[in-house]
Amino acid sequence: MGPPLAVAGPQGPWQQVLDTLAEHGSVIAHGLLADWIPADPEGPGLRRMLGRDWDRYHAMRHPPVRERFAASRLLLKHVAARVLHAAPHTVELAYHAGGRPFLRGCDQIGISLTHTEQLLMVGVTRRGWIGVDAExxxxxxxxxxxxxxxxxxxxxxxxxxxxxxxxxxxxxxxxxxxxxxxxxxxxxxxxxxxxxxxxxxxxxxxxxxxxxxxxxxxxxxxxxxxxxxxxxxxxxxxxAGFGDTRDTAAATMLDEGLVAALTADPLDPYAVTAGRAA
Structure with a gap:
């Protein structure tokens, strides 16, 4: 599958991620916490980006825990968005009973997330299941x-x-x-x-x-x-033995009406950014 790729914030490099995914059907990306901390931790952009995770994030009282939670979700959503050819804020995370995250409505894609100290890492596959860990x-x-x-x-x-x-x-x-x-x-x-x-x-x-x-x-x-x-x-x-699901665009995998609702307003004024505010 190749070694994990460094992604230094929302700017990428995304072409390298997409090339690796095209070659192997799976990709692992990692970033540093400082590059993915939201610039406005209470702003409407982050709220929209986190979606259903916002209440969980907002209930956290320990600032380092909140930062790591938000940053790891931003990295995961940006990586998944490239795989799905969608805007990051339209990627919706959900969780199985055991806590494993998955992309709602996109069962063909397997994801995994880990973070420790200053490192964040995500794995995405079109072939089956994936798990990542770091220490x-x-x-x-x-x-x-x-x-x-x-x-x-x-x-x-x-x-x-x-x-x-x-x-x-x-x-x-x-x-x-x-x-x-x-x-x-x-x-x-x-x-x-x-x-x-x-x-x-x-x-x-x-x-x-x-x-x-x-x-x-x-x-x-x-x-x-x-x-x-x-x-x-x-x-x-x-x-899983079903081959590589190469067409992973959200518009292909999801119902057309749902896609329209999720991808409306592409010029969203609340687009979230990562990285510490100046």
């Missing part, structure tokens, strides 16, 4: 003893063989893969992480049973890479 590469996980709760017996054996200087880095990689896979299948943290696992670095990545035997087939693909020199990012992609 600080040096997050101290081993010292917390978390591997005893989230790793399978096989993974603990593999970790014990890794040089101590790299062991925490390897655990962060495994953790992000678990998060990405669980997001892709719509389970999140409800799926116990010690019931599935992954093998060591340097081997083809696939889901493994607790004893290390294969748990999935070729319909799943995974990847991990470092982003912005500070973050370990992973993704999980499930190919």
């Amino acid at each position: 600080l590469a040096d997050r101290p996980m081993l010292r917390s003893g978390i591997e005893r709760q989230v790793c399978t017996p096989y993974e603990r054996t593999v970790l014990a063989r890794v040089d101590e200087s790299r062991r925490n880095e390897e655990l962060v990689r495994i953790w992000t893969l678990k998060e990405a896979y669980s997001k892709a299948i719509g389970q999140g943290m409800r799926f116990r992480f010690n019931e599935f696992g992954f093998g060591p670095s340097g081997r083809p990545v696939r889901v493994l049973r607790p004893d290390g035997s294969p748990g999935t087939g070729d319909e799943w693909s995974f990847g991990t890479c470092r982003v912005a020199d500070r973050y370990t990012t992973s993704w999980a992609l499930y190919d």
Whole structure:
């Protein structure tokens, strides 16, 4: 699928995103929080952009949480808008029972969202399901003893063989893969992480049973890479086997009357911008 692409605000680069989507049927984009913070956090433009998420956003009392929530939705809506050939404010997010976001009325498109510290990242696919996750590469996980709760017996054996200087880095990689896979299948943290696992670095990545035997087939693909020199990012992609839905324009997938209602007034005076106000 290729590594995540940097998107430094609403200006893009969007052609690179569209080219990657055309080539692979999936794309992952990441941005920095400062580039996506809305210029007017209480303005009508942001309210219109967030849509149904506005009340949830407005109820948040902790400013950093509010900023990250708004910025991540702006990034997701701008990426999705390019895929759908629609205006960002017309993209409507909804949520499954487990909290996984989806594009209302566009079931052919799979999406995923993650954010940590200053990093925002979204994944979009036309092939099936996608999950993305990111963590600080040096997050101290081993010292917390978390591997005893989230790793399978096989993974603990593999970790014990890794040089101590790299062991925490390897655990962060495994953790992000678990998060990405669980997001892709719509389970999140409800799926116990010690019931599935992954093998060591340097081997083809696939889901493994607790004893290390294969748990999935070729319909799943995974990847991990470092982003912005500070973050370990992973993704999980499930190919549903229906091919690439190349025509993803909202005008094609949605009812004509609904499209007209959503895309009315293209010169919206409340168009939202991102980035801190001067």
